[in-house]
Amino acid sequence: MNIVVITGGSKGIGKALAKMYASKHYKVYTLSRSIINIQNVTQIAVDLSEFSEVKTQFYMLLDELKKLTITSITLINNAGRLGSIGNIENSTPDDIAKTIQLNTTTPMVLSSMFINFTKQLTCKKQLINISSGAAVKPYEGWSVYCTSKAAIDMFTKTIAIEQENSKNGVKCMSLYPGVVDTCMQAQIRNTPESDFKNLQRFIDLKENDQLYTTDYVAEVIYKIDTENLLPNGAIFDIRNL
Template sequence: MTDIIIITGGSKGIGKALVEKYAQENYNVYSLARSIVNLENTTQISVDLSNLKETENSFLMLFDEFKKMQISSITLINNAGRLGTVSSLENIESEDIAKTIQLNTTTPLILSSLFIKHTKSLACKKQIISISSGAARSAYQGWSIYCTSKAAIDMMTKTIALEQSELKNGIKCMAIYPGVVDTNMQTQIRNTSENDFKNVDRFKELKTNNELYTSEFVANQIFKIDNEDLLENGDIIDIRNF
């Protein structure tokens, strides 16, 4: 029997740490990301997740492969995302708005839809875990697109959970806030001017004071939460509470 996990954005940051953690725990790990990097015991699929047709085709190819397997559990982790331009809404180009919403919201919706459709016949443990953010609940000046996209992920989680809860063979759907993590996104935030992001000094202080989580810590916590079944269907939790 095989435990399968599909992780988007698995080539860097939290996604890469998740890939490495689940691979160490003997899962069949599939990473969907633009870049191919040095990862052991992982099937890497090079895909531009902002290209919807390419993403859909790559995902469907995976499920063709899964038909040959005896599956004991299967999980999709919607991790890939981008901060986008940090500035007041009127200063953000329409193309950048569309790209951020597409990667942070549209792609997870499409992949979740395909995941649900193509796992209907499976009676095993089935999950969708989405990496959300405290920005889904707290507005930050300069982050209008990012906050909006993550709020949408939370509502997607709640709605899927509601729909699936009525099914005999339904999927468990959760979202996790990883806290403030030392990734490339944090570097981008710290390099933003105060005119575009008034809270930038707070994020610089977190780095200076060594108060950022590592990607590895977050991945270990998410694995623990998953492996010990600590979440109920529809839960949206902050990792700092565990």
């Protein structure tokens, strides 16, 4: 059985990924706060910014997976948040902590649990972290978001090295989906220019129909996953495919 686990699977890229993998007859599990109407997907309601809840729910899912005959398994760390937009001194401690928890800490925790769970499996095992070009390009007003994504990229490269030297290692990569028509983009466009100097660029992208659709991004990610297009440890912008 081919299995995929997707965080943030109730909207945006995550929802499109869940639909894509389900259409290809994968056993699809999603973890997100919301439960939505989506066929052939097992949805687990969990606040991914709450550490104890994440750990408990993921352990329960892994216990379920032990009962299955697994022929391939992929974890896609997709869930994320932009957080408040503005200079760091205007961000609250709670917002900073929540953004780092969801964008960085939770993917690291889930990846650790996933790798440990799959140690004895000899099938295809893959970790895909959804990162951002903001990992390498600083944007005024996005200091926490940029930092969280830069951390995910370094995490990807580091565990890729670890897994290269492990028996039955997990392949790991980090993908930049480009600028996608999601709720996060709507949040950006509704930000006062005084808090985000690059505002007009994102407004223009929307008005000029230059945003990727979530379905297109999901299709590309599925292709990268299933056709083995990238090496272990790759940090890749899907616009370059």
